[in-house]
Amino acid sequence: MTSRPDAPNPGAPATSRANIARQQRFWTRNARSWDHGAGNNPGLVKVVERVVAEGAPAAGQYVVDLGCGSGQLALRIAPAAGTVLAVDVSRAMIDLLDEHARAAGLTNVEGRAVPIEHLELGEGSVDLVVSNYALHHLRDPDKAAAVRQAAGWLRPGGRLVVGDMMFGRGGDARDREIISSKLALMLRKGPAGWWRILKNGGRFLLRFQERPVSMQAWVQMFEDAGLVDVEAIPVVNEAAVVRGTKKT
Numbered sequence: 001m002t003s004r005p006d007a008p009n010p011g012a013p014a015t016s017r018a019n020i021a022r023q024q025r026f027w028t029r030n031a032r033s034w035d036h037g038a039g040n041n042p043g044l045v046k047v048v049e050r051v052v053a054e055g056a057p058a059a060g061q062y063v064v065d066l067g068c069g070s071g072q073l074a075l076r077i078a079p080a081a082g083t084v085l086a087v088d089v090s091r092a093m094i095d096l097l098d099e100h101a102r103a104a105g106l107t108n109v110e111g112r113a114v115p116i117e118h119l120e121l122g123e124g125s126v127d128l129v130v131s132n133y134a135l136h137h138l139r140d141p142d143k144a145a146a147v148r149q150a151a152g153w154l155r156p157g158g159r160l161v162v163g164d165m166m167f168g169r170g171g172d173a174r175d176r177e178i179i180s181s182k183l184a185l186m187l188r189k190g191p192a193g194w195w196r197i198l199k200n201g202g203r204f205l206l207r208f209q210e211r212p213v214s215m216q217a218w219v220q221m222f223e224d225a226g227l228v229d230v231e232a233i234p235v236v237n238e239a240a241v242v243r244g245t246k247k248t
């Protein structure tokens with residue numbers, strides 16, 4: 001059973017409900033601009049390709065894409081898979097995904113407007129769970145819960161592959177390099193960039209909209225969920241892919 005994104009989940013803590021509502025508003029407002037820009041972003045395309053390579057979807061497999069947006073990853077995987085269940089908190093994103101799937105003649109993509117936090121699937125019913133640039137929007141306890149849930153849905157030998165911005169708050173050299181290169185890039189853009197530093201810096205520091213955590217934190221979450229062969233792979237700038245396998 002799944003919930004509608006706007007349906008209150010009485011079991012969820014109030015802070016999770018508030019974040020789900022905020023993400024739903026934000027991404028419904030920004031669905032078209034993300035859809036327009038994402039496919040043309042070479043960095044994002046590299047991360048999608050790495051998620052696909054690490055997931056290695058095969059014919060007949062049941063794949064779940066968490067936070068699918070308008071389908072950058074789900075539509076790329078669908079031709080190689082059996083069925084792709086693509087879930088997103090924003091109905092506007094799912095409508096765009098459906099439009100693109102129809103235009104591409106793909107009939108094996110099922111879009112579902114549901115928050116990741118409310119998605120319920122059978123134990124051992126999924127071959128591959130993937131996600132791209134979505135889980136950093138979840139609160140930290142909800143990220144760990146999503147990894148545990150995904151590990152439960154996987155059949156033995158199944159894989160979880162997460163691509164995302166992965167860096168901490170300046171605790172190690174990689175973090176500091178990522179943060180300073182982001183700042184330098186925006187400073188070069190002049191007043192528009194300065195405004196983005198204020199806006200994105202506020203979001204990052206207050207952890208309202210974007211809550212990235214380090215590759216090490218992701219590896220720990222995968223291992224805590226009982227996944228094995230866990231590996232973190234830096235891909236480009238801030239982005240990395242973490243993959244793990246359900247024990248056979």
Ligand SMILES: C[S@@+](CC[C@H](N)C(=O)[O-])C[C@H]1O[C@@H](n2cnc3c(N)ncnc32)[C@H](O)[C@@H]1O
Pocket residue numbers: 020023024027034038066067068069070071072073087088089090093114115116117131132133134135137138
């Ligand atoms: C940056 S976009 C990435 C979309 C897509 N995965 C891609 O690679 O282009 C983040 C997506 O995560 C979705 N999202 C954020 N929080 C979510 C949640 N709690 N449950 C489901 N989707 C969520 C947003 O609606 C948005 O579509």
